[in-house]
Amino acid sequence: MNKSWKNYDPGSFFDELITPNGKPRVAARPLVNLLQNLSHEELSNCRSAAELAIRDMGISFTIYSEGKNIDRAWPFDIIPRVIKAKEWDKVRLGLAQRSRALNCFIDDIYNKQTILADGIVPPEIVLNSSDYRPQCAGVSPRHGAWAHICGSDLVRDKNGKFYVLEDNLRVPSGVSYMLENREITKRVLPELFENYSILPLDDYPSRLHSTLASLSPQDQGRPCIVVLTPGIYNSAYFEHAFLAQSMGAELVEGNDLFVSDDDYVYMRTVDGPIRVDVVYRRIDDSFLDPEVFRKDSALGVPGIMRAWKAGNVAIANAPGSGVADDKVVYAYVPDMIRYYLKEEPKLASVKTYLCTNEKDRNYVLENLDKLVVKPANESGGYGLMVGPHASKATRAKFAKLIKENPRNYIAQPTLALSTAPTFVDHTVEPRHLDLRPFILHGKDTWVTPGGLTRVALTKGSLVVNSSQGGGSKDTWIVENNK
Amino acid sequence: MTMLSRVAERLFWMARYLERAEDTARLIHAYTHMVMDIPKGSAPDWDILVRILDAEPLFEQNHRAYNEQNVLRFLIADLDNSCSIYHAIRAARENVRTTRDVLPEEVWEHVNELYLYAQEYAEKSVGRRNRHEFLETIIARCQMINGMIVSTLPRGHAYRFIKLGKLLERADMTTRVIDVGAAALLGDERHHSTVDPLIWASLLKSLSAMGAYRREIGPQVGAAPMVDFVLRESKLPRSVKFCLNGMRQELAPLKNNKDALELLDQARRKLSRFDPEIRTREELHAFIDQFQARLITLNGTIETTWFLTDQA
Numbered sequence: 001m002n003k004s005w006k007n008y009d010p011g012s013f014f015d016e017l018i019t020p021n022g023k024p025r026v027a028a029r030p031l032v033n034l035l036q037n038l039s040h041e042e043l044s045n046c047r048s049a050a051e052l053a054i055r056d057m058g059i060s061f062t063i064y065s066e067g068k069n070i071d072r073a074w075p076f077d078i079i080p081r082v083i084k085a086k087e088w089d090k091v092r093l094g095l096a097q098r099s100r101a102l103n104c105f106i107d108d109i110y111n112k113q114t115i116l117a118d119g120i121v122p123p124e125i126v127l128n129s130s131d132y133r134p135q136c137a138g139v140s141p142r143h144g145a146w147a148h149i150c151g152s153d154l155v156r157d158k159n160g161k162f163y164v165l166e167d168n169l170r171v172p173s174g175v176s177y178m179l180e181n182r183e184i185t186k187r188v189l190p191e192l193f194e195n196y197s198i199l200p201l202d203d204y205p206s207r208l209h210s211t212l213a214s215l216s217p218q219d220q221g222r223p224c225i226v227v228l229t230p231g232i233y234n235s236a237y238f239e240h241a242f243l244a245q246s247m248g249a250e251l252v253e254g255n256d257l258f259v260s261d262d263d264y265v266y267m268r269t270v271d272g273p274i275r276v277d278v279v280y281r282r283i284d285d286s287f288l289d290p291e292v293f294r295k296d297s298a299l300g301v302p303g304i305m306r307a308w309k310a311g312n313v314a315i316a317n318a319p320g321s322g323v324a325d326d327k328v329v330y331a332y333v334p335d336m337i338r339y340y341l342k343e344e345p346k347l348a349s350v351k352t353y354l355c356t357n358e359k360d361r362n363y364v365l366e367n368l369d370k371l372v373v374k375p376a377n378e379s380g381g382y383g384l385m386v387g388p389h390a391s392k393a394t395r396a397k398f399a400k401l402i403k404e405n406p407r408n409y410i411a412q413p414t415l416a417l418s419t420a421p422t423f424v425d426h427t428v429e430p431r432h433l434d435l436r437p438f439i440l441h442g443k444d445t446w447v448t449p450g451g452l453t454r455v456a457l458t459k460g461s462l463v464v465n466s467s468q469g470g471g472s473k474d475t476w477i478v479e480n481n482k
Numbered sequence: 483m484t485m486l487s488r489v490a491e492r493l494f495w496m497a498r499y500l501e502r503a504e505d506t507a508r509l510i511h512a513y514t515h516m517v518m519d520i521p522k523g524s525a526p527d528w529d530i531l532v533r534i535l536d537a538e539p540l541f542e543q544n545h546r547a548y549n550e551q552n553v554l555r556f557l558i559a560d561l562d563n564s565c566s567i568y569h570a571i572r573a574a575r576e577n578v579r580t581t582r583d584v585l586p587e588e589v590w591e592h593v594n595e596l597y598l599y600a601q602e603y604a605e606k607s608v609g610r611r612n613r614h615e616f617l618e619t620i621i622a623r624c625q626m627i628n629g630m631i632v633s634t635l636p637r638g639h640a641y642r643f644i645k646l647g648k649l650l651e652r653a654d655m656t657t658r659v660i661d662v663g664a665a666a667l668l669g670d671e672r673h674h675s676t677v678d679p680l681i682w683a684s685l686l687k688s689l690s691a692m693g694a695y696r697r698e699i700g701p702q703v704g705a706a707p708m709v710d711f712v713l714r715e716s717k718l719p720r721s722v723k724f725c726l727n728g729m730r731q732e733l734a735p736l737k738n739n740k741d742a743l744e745l746l747d748q749a750r751r752k753l754s755r756f757d758p759e760i761r762t763r764e765e766l767h768a769f770i771d772q773f774q775a776r777l778i779t780l781n782g783t784i785e786t787t788w789f790l791t792d793q794a
Contacts, residue, residue, distance in 0.1 A: 055598070056591050232580050245583035256486050269484040270639055270788045271737055 002043075004427040005036045014160040015430060016081050016420035027478050028082045030195040035079065035421075035428075043423055046078050049188045057180065074177060075471035077422045080185055080192075081433065081453045085199065085479045091154070091162050091437070092447045094347025097337060099150055099439040102167060102324045104340035106146040109323055110136045120339050121332045125356070128407060129329065130377050131170070131322035133285060135292050139309055139318075142215050143443050146318040149208070149280075150439040151175070154451075155350075156418035163348045163415070165434065167333070169317060169325040171282050175438050176239035178452040179204060179246075181474040199449035199477040204438070205246035207446050208280075212247075214443035215314035216277040223277040225249040226267060228257070230283045230299045240282050249280070259303030263310045278314045279304070285319050327376045327410045328354055351413055355406035364402065364411040368395045371411040373402070386462055388414055417462055420473065422455055432456045434464050435475065450475035485639035489581050491789035493640055496577035497647030500593075503570040503600075504624035505655035506535075510557055511617040512688030513662070514610070519680055526665075526681075528553040534661040535565045551608060558616070559604040567620060568604040571597050586634040589627060596623045642732045646784065649732075653725035654777050657770045659685050660709055664767045682708045689720040709766065710758040722773075726750050738787050745780045752776070 008018060017028040024032035038046070054074050108115050109126055116123040126132055151172030153165040182201050186193065209225070216223035229240035231253050244251035250267065257267050257276065266273035281288060287297040289305040307313045323329065331352040334345045353360040353371070364371060373385040385398045402409045419430035437451030453473040454464035464470040509531065517525050529548035532541045537556070540563055545552040560566045564573070575597040582590040599619065607616030628648070635641045663685050682703040686692045689712060698715070699707050715721045730746055733739045756769060 056595060232576075241580075241582050245587070249583075250486055250489075251583045252486060253488065256488055268487045270487055270490045270643075271484040274484055 002036055002039060002428075004040075004429075005032075005421075008421060008428055008430065010419045010430040012158060013416055013430065013432075014156055014158050014418040016083075016156075016418055016433070017079075018421065025082070027084045031080065031082055031192060032421075034189075034192060034195075040426055043078070043428075044426070046188045047423060050076055050078050050184050053184050053187050054180075057183070074180070075457065076181060076184060077424075077431075077455055077457075077471050077473045078185070078188060079421050079423055079428070080189075080474040080476050081420050081435075082476045082478055083450065085477050088449065088477045091347060092449075094162075094164075094345070095152055095437060095439050095447045096445045097341065097343060097346050098152065098164065098167070098333060099147070099441045099445055101333065101337040101340050102150070102169065103145055103147055103441055105329075105336045106169075106318075106321055106324050107140070107144045108340075110139060110146075110320060115336065115339055118339070120335050121329070125326075125328050125332075125407075126323060129323055129326045131285075131320075131326055133320035133323070135305065136318070136320035141318050142217075142314065145215065145441050145443075147321040147324065148211055148215065148316040148318070148441050150441065151436045151451075152439065154435045154437065155415055158416040158418075160418065161348065163350050164333075165350055165412075165415075166327060166330060167325060168436075170284065170322040171236075171317070172436070172438065173236040173239055173282075174436055174452040174454075175204060175448070176242040177472055178436075178438075178448065178450070178475070179242075181452070181472055185474040196476065197479040199479070201449060204448060205243065207440055208243065209247040209249070211440040211442035211444075211446070212249075212278045212280055212314075212316055215316060217311055217314060218277055224267075224275060225278040225280065226252045226257070226276050228252055228254070228279050228281040228283060228301075230254075230287070234282070236282065243280075254283075254297075254299045254301050257301045257304070259301060259307050263303070263307045263312055265301065265304060265307045265313045276313060278316065280316045285322060288315075288319060322377075325377075327352070327374055328356070328407065331410065350415065353411040355402050355409040355411065360411075361402065361406055364409075365399055368399060368411075370414060372414050373398050373409055373411045376408050376410060386414065389462075414462075420453075420455070422457070422471075422473075424457060424459075429459070431459070432462050432464070433473065449477045483638055485584070485643070487789050489584055490639060490643045491785070492577040492581045493584070494643045494647035494784070494789070496574050496581065496593075497644040498651040499570040499574035499577065500624055500627060501648045501651035502565070502655065503567045503574065504621055505652065505659075506557060506565060506567050506570065507617040507620040507624075508688045508690075509655070509659060509662070510554065511614070511621070512684045514613060515687075516681060516684035519684070530662055530665045531557060534658045534665060537563060537565050550610075554613070555605075555608045558608055558613075568600050571600045571620075584640045586630060588630055588634070592623065592627050592630065596620075596627065599623070642736070643788075645732050646729055649725040649728045650777060650781060650784075652720060653722045653729075654774060656689065656712060656720055656722050656725070657773055657777075659688055660712055661767060661770050663705065663708070664763045664770065678705065679703045686712070689718075691718055691720060694718055706758040713756065713758070714753060723750075723753060726753065736788070742780065742783045742787060745776065745783055749773070749776045749780065 010018060017025055017032055019025055054076060105115065115121050116126060147169040149172060151168040151174060154162050155165050156162055179201055212225050213223050227240050227244040227249055229237060229251060231237065241251055252267055257265055259265050265276040267276055283299050286293045287299045289300050289302060290297045291302050292305040305319065308315050331354055334349055337343055337345045353364050355361045355364055369387045371387045375383045385394055417432040417434065419432055421428045422431040433453050433455040435451050435453050438448045440446045453475045454470050455473055456462060456464045457471045458469060513531060527548060528550050531553055532538055532548065541556050545556065556563055557566055559568050561569050563569055575593050578585065578590050578593045603616050607613050631644060663681055682705055683692065686695050686703060686708060691712065695711055699711060712721055714723045716723045716727060718724055726746060726749055733742050733746060752773065
């Protein structure tokens with residue numbers, strides 16, 4: 001047996017593949033057995049093959065720093081993460097339930113606002129959110145669906161229990177990396193697929209296509225669907241192109257589209273203007289329409305909000321969906337589930353302290369060294385403080401920020417994130433990870449089998465974002481193996 | 483299925499740049515061999531390569547002497563020079579990067595690999611030692627990508643605009659290959675009857691047309707028959723006539739094609755009236771110059787008709 005596996009010790013954390021007494025978990029047994037018998041050289045060869053595949057497939061993401069765009073190869077760990085299908089089933093149902101409730105909430109907020117009137121959610125929390133868009137009031141998208149594509153971040157605590165850490169309802173990214181990770185694993189560890197029955201991922205693009213098609217304002221004929229990208233310099237451009245191609249949709253930039261006097265959206269083509277039914281937009285609300293939001297936006301389409309409000313085009317995710325993405329609103333999701341669906345939440349949320357609430361705020365300020373403090377409306381791991389890892393000065397800075405603007409901060413206990421064996425440098429060591437499944441919500445609701453596992457490549461780190469030095473792993477949902 | 487004007491434009495340019503990379507590699511390859519074959523003193527100078535690409539002003543910004551090293555660095559590895567192989571490949575990749583959604587997946591992978599190859603080897607291949615292998619690899623990889631497109635891309639707009647870009651660039655580059663011959667032999671003091679056929683033969687080789695020429699015309703390569711063959715042999719895939727006919731085929735089914743077709747047919751008429759026998763080399767050069775100007779006008783018309791259309 002390769003000796004780094006002998007020394008493998010996840011400590012008190014829940015490990016995805018190895019039990020506390022050092023044995024592989026049942027679902028991971030064939031995988032770990034195979035990997036244990038590979039020498040370092042063989043593992044290194046697999047990693048080189050993966051790096052080569054990534055380079056050849058041109059899988060990259062862009063980081064904007066110091067005024068330059070750097071195209072980086074996608075950091076990938078060759079050791080997959082394995083989850084039993086039975087276990088995943090519960091998570092899947094919990095995610096679908098959550099997505100239904102969140103969509104009810106958004107639809108309610110922009111229409112009757114009954115949840116506010118009934119005192120379940122304090123109105124000021126919603127109406128003062130920087131992601132609440134009064135311009136969207138009174139719109140009723142098809143199927144009551146607003147957040148059509150949701151990426152929810154899940155973590156597991158030291159007992160292996162799943163929690164939802166946050167819901168990304170604006171323009172969640174990462175799904176193409178989830179798909180490409182599987183392709184890479186198939187290329188570099190093909191022998192593993194003989195011993196496993198792994199739920200396939202490759203129908204995601206066709207699921208996405210049917211979700212988007214179900215939003216089309218026209219029921220006749222094949223709907224014209226486009227993916228709206230800010231362009232090649234966006235960090236997720238690779239994914240935009242990937243999704244457009246795998247759906248057979250047009251990948252458009254803002255100036256490829258225009259809204260004519262009849263309030264319909266058209267794209268400029270070599271055959272003249274063609275009407276567009278569904279816009280899967282991968283640009284933020286604020287850049288979507290310079291007539292309504294930021295006037296300086298060159299990425300958007302002037303008049304597209306007019307067309308959307310007139311019901312002439314569907315926009316996914318619908319403008320204004322971000323209101324449910326706010327980390328303060330997050331604390332109320334279990335109440336939403338009870339309120340709209342009359343069900344108990346199937347998936348746990350992380351205990352969240354709201355700094356607007358005096359009692360919570362005092363607790364947060366007294367326990368900054370134990371908590372993770374997050375800004376309410378940021379994504380990508382920016383502007384967050386991990387208390388136990390933060391310096392005194394950083395904690396003092398956050399105490400000041402919280403007092404100045406309590407609405408903008410929430411705090412959560414520092415979770416003992418689960419780990420999984422990761423091939424770093426020349427050994428296999430435990431690294432912390434999370435999981436981002438994707439939930440599609442149109443006429444029907446559908447959850448990806450697994451999702452994108454993101455792994456903090458730095459020892460002990462809890463920050464998994466790719467913009468902050470995180471990597472990723474292929475994620476397997478496996479049915480009973482022999 | 484229609485196509486975004488922006489996408490059509492990028493595909494067109496991707497094809498132009500790929501063709502440019504391949505054709506420049508062919509030209510340098512053939513020229514290097516020719517220089518090695520011809521006795522010192524009779525060999526034409528390296529500046530011809532820069533001249534026929536109309537790139538002297540750019541060259542002279544950074545270089546004083548037209549020596550082999552400078553000229554080849556300029557044509558192979560100079561990123562500021564839009565005629566250089568490395569620049570063309572990088573530009574082709576940028577255009578594919580933003581149009582991968584309409585191309586077979588392998589096309590992106592292979593264009594990306596071609597770019598990574600050029601990035602690593604362009605500068606190292608300026609010298610004679612590595613040049614041969616580099617140029618052959620570039621030509622082979624460009625042909626592989628072309629082959630992939632021909633054998634997997636559905637015959638729709640994507641294919642159409644790629645073919646238009648490729649043939650327009652190829653027609654232009656083929657006229658430039660003839661121009662090398664005209665330029666190399668232009669001055670009387672250099673004119674040398676034993677050198678003459680060598681030059682024309684190496685140019686034929688640069689178009690992969692030597693075998694076809696032998697079968698059609700014979701083993702002796704003379705100026706007039708070679709020029710005629712390369713300009714007007716409709717069966718030869720790199721001849722100007724073949725390129726124009728192919729473009730006509732692709733323009734015909736497009737909407738709003740009147741202006742472009744008219745220009746194309748004018749060019750075809752000019753070509754059919756051309757008489758290679760009675761031309762002096764100066765006249766040949768002038769004819770080629772005018773013909774290149776026609777191709778530039780045609781390019782402009784394609785741009786305004788299908789790419790920059792203001793439909794709002």
